[in-house]
Amino acid sequence: MxxxxxxxxxxxxxxxxxxxxxxxxxxxxxxxxxxxxxxxxxxxxxxxxxxxxxxxxxxxxxxxxxxxxxxxxxxxxxxxxxxxxxxxxxxxHRGAGGVLSLAILPTFGTRWLIPRLPEFFRQHPEITINFATRIRPFDFASEDLDAAIHFGEANWPGAVAHRLMGETIVPVASPALVAQAGVREPRDLLALPLLQQVTRPRGWAEWLTSQGLGSEKTIPGPVFEQFAMVAQAAQAGLGAAIVPRFLVEEELKAGTLVIPFDRPVESAQAYYLVYPRERRDRPPVAAFRDWLLAACEHSNAEPR
Missing domain, CATH: 1.10.10.10 (Winged helix-like DNA-binding domain superfamily/Winged helix DNA-binding domain)
Structure with missing residues (x-):
């Protein structure tokens, strides 16, 4: 050659x-x-x-x-x-630790991953993690990243993918808006502004179709870049949002958001840890992978 x-x-x-x-x-x-x-x-x-x-x-x-x-x-x-x-x-670190450059989804990172990281650093004080936020697909070949947490399908070219967890999608809104609009059944949501997240343009259409309403077309409505922004907008009474339940647990417990009716839908996609094949044996990648898979297994076993 x-x-x-x-x-x-x-x-x-x-x-x-x-x-x-x-x-x-x-x-x-x-x-x-x-x-x-x-x-x-x-x-x-x-x-x-x-x-x-x-x-x-x-x-x-x-x-x-x-x-x-x-x-x-x-x-x-x-x-x-x-x-x-x-x-x-x-x-x-004599080759045993090092730096992990990790891309994360913003709301997943702040709501799920970062609160659990103290345990990782307790187990691996020799490893430093540098974070970058990404909400859209990217190419490992063109970015200086060791790994990424991605939502979608397990089809990242040239990468190893480990399924972390699925998600349950629910509609949420502020209690005041639900009361004011008289929301009693899924059809009533169609009278409200339906808040969207930019990387999930078909979220509302899929949920409404599962309830026997609408079609698989994109539903018009205000668009936000992150789920955290969608949740804030819903709390402010700007409309109803369709979100992964585990990302709004704090708001649900505090009562600033409510689920108008208990009709969740399981997403067809999932969260994955992905990294280039050639980096699978790097100590920081291997240590983070093993810890994250165990943390997700424990989290999925927890009652919600």
Whole structure:
């Protein structure tokens, strides 16, 4: 098999570029790197020759990045920061711990995952988790992520998927709105604004169809980006919402939201932990996977 070597400049040249870009001076960059000014200047000249791009303009006693140099230096700085973090992590944890970059669904993260994380960190103090929120599908190949918690189907290309839990969908509204509108049966909800969540555009249509109302078409109504926003809007009396019950347990217990009638529907989709196949044996990924699957098993066994 033929392979093409990826052109990567020397680490010394990249460090010289990054330092000089911050200081606007080869002399100050040399002092930081414990080199001579001439050595830094040669590193930059060789880098410019290798790239075929002018990175700096020499202006009297200072140097200034060209537009191309500014764009490249920013990307180099990010890469050096990641490399430094990875190096410190493996030195500190001797390969047993490290950093897990995890994408989570915002409301699932705040309502379900984060309250349970103290137990994970008690068991694994050697692991750090960096969180990013995502509400739409993404490509692991284009994002620096180790794993993600995803809602949908177990069909993420190039990834391992573990089913975590399903969800029960219920209609909710503020007690005042239910009383004011005289909501007594599912059909009465059609007279109210039906609040939507952007990644579940067919949520209301599916629930209403299960009750013998409407069709499988999208129902019009105000659209919100997160379930937490939908719940807030429903509490404020802006309309009725269709939500996963476990994400509004606090509001139901507090009485700020009510379920007008006990007609839940089980979603056809589920929550999954997904990660690239090549990362399945990384210690942070394996430790988080094992803990999360056990936590979900315990949670699913809890009475609601």
């Amino acid at each position: 033929n392979s093409t070597r990826i052109p990567v400049p020397s680490l010394g040249a990249l460090q010289a570029l990054e330092a000089a870009s911050r200081h606007g001076s080869f002399t100050r960059a040399a002092e930081e790197l414990n080199l001579t000014q001439g050595a830094v200047s040669r590193q930059i000249a060789l880098l410019e020759s290798e790239l075929g791009v002018r990175l700096f303009e020499r202006v009297r006693q200072r140097v200034a990045l060209t537009p191309a140099g500014e764009a490249y230096a920013g990307q180099v700085r990010e890469a050096l920061v990641r490399l430094s973090a990875a190096t410190l992590s493996i030195m500190t």
